Amino acid sequence: MKKRVLTLLVATLFSAFTYAQAGFNIGGSIGFPYENYDGYDFSFAYSIDANYLFEVNQAFNIGLATGYGQAFGDSYYVGPIYGNFNTPDFQYVPAAVAARFNVNRRLVFGANIGYAFSVTSAKDNFNNNYYDGGFYWRPMFGFNLNDQFQLNVNYIGISDYYFYYSAFNLGFTVNLN
Template sequence: MKKLLIALVFVLSVGLTTASAQSFRIGVHGGVPVGDVSDTHNFDIGGHVSYMFNPMGVFQFGGMVGYSHYFGDSVDEGGIQFDYPDAQFLPIAATGRASLGDAVFVGLDLGYGIGVNDGNDGGFLWRPKLGFDFMGVGVVGSFENYSMDGGTVSSVNVGVEFGL
C-alpha cells in the first residue's frame, strides 16, 4: 500500500509538469494534539516542501513531502509514571488548493505518513487547510490526521508558508 501511494503521488506530480504556472513553497507549523493522542503527547511541530502547478486559474495541484514530530508526554496513571515516546512522520502526499478570492484559499493534502520512530508503522494522511496568502507569504491553519491500525494521531496546527 505504501509503495502504491508513493507511486501515485510521484505520477501525479510528474504528470502535471506540462502546466504553465508553477509554485514552490516551503512551510513550517506548530500545533496541539487532539483526540486520544492529546492524553499522551503535548505538542506537534513540522515542516513541508510542496511543488504545485496552476493549470486551471484558481486551482493548484502538486506533490508535498514533509516532517511532523509529536512530542511525547509523561503521564501519571494510578501512581505509575509513563513516559510516552515521540511520534514522527514523513508525510508524502498529493496537495491541492483553491483560491476563494485575492488572498484566501482552502486546500487538502492526501497521502501517507511514513512512521519514522520505532513501533510506528505510519498511516493514511489527510490534512484540510485554510489560509491567507499575502505577497508570497501565507498563514495557514490545518487539521492534520494520520489514520493507522489501532487509532489516529491528530493535531490542530497554525503555520506559515513561503513561496519561492
C-alpha cells in the same frame, strides 16, 4: 496501501508536468495534538513542509508535498502499580499529493493526502510497533498576506489499524517563485 499511494503520487507527478509551474512553497507550523490513540498523549507538535505546485488554471493548483513533523509525548501518572507512563515522541515524514483552490487573491483552501512514514521506532509493552505511519490527510485554509507570504490553519490526521494521531496547527508559508 503503500503501492496505491505511490502509484497515485507518480501519476500526479507525470500529469503535473503538462501544466505551468505555480511554485515551490516552504512553511512551518506549530500544533496542538487532539484525540490521539488511547493512552498515548502528546503535549505539543511542530511540522516543516515543502510543496511543489503546478497551475492547472487560475483557481486550481496541484502538486506534491512532503516535510517533517514531530509530536512530543506527554507523561502522566497511571497508578501505584504502573507508576508513570511516558508517551514517546512521534516523528513522521509525509509523502502526499497537494491540491489548492484559490477562492480569490487572498483566500485559499486546500488539502494534502498521502502516506506518513514513521521515523520513530517506539514499541509498547507487548513489543508491537505502534508508530508505523499511516494514511495522511491535511485539510487547510490559508490567507495570503501578499504574493510571497501566507498564514494558514490546518489539521493533520494520521491513522492506521492501531494508531491515530491528529493535531490542529497554525502555520506560515513562504512562496519561493
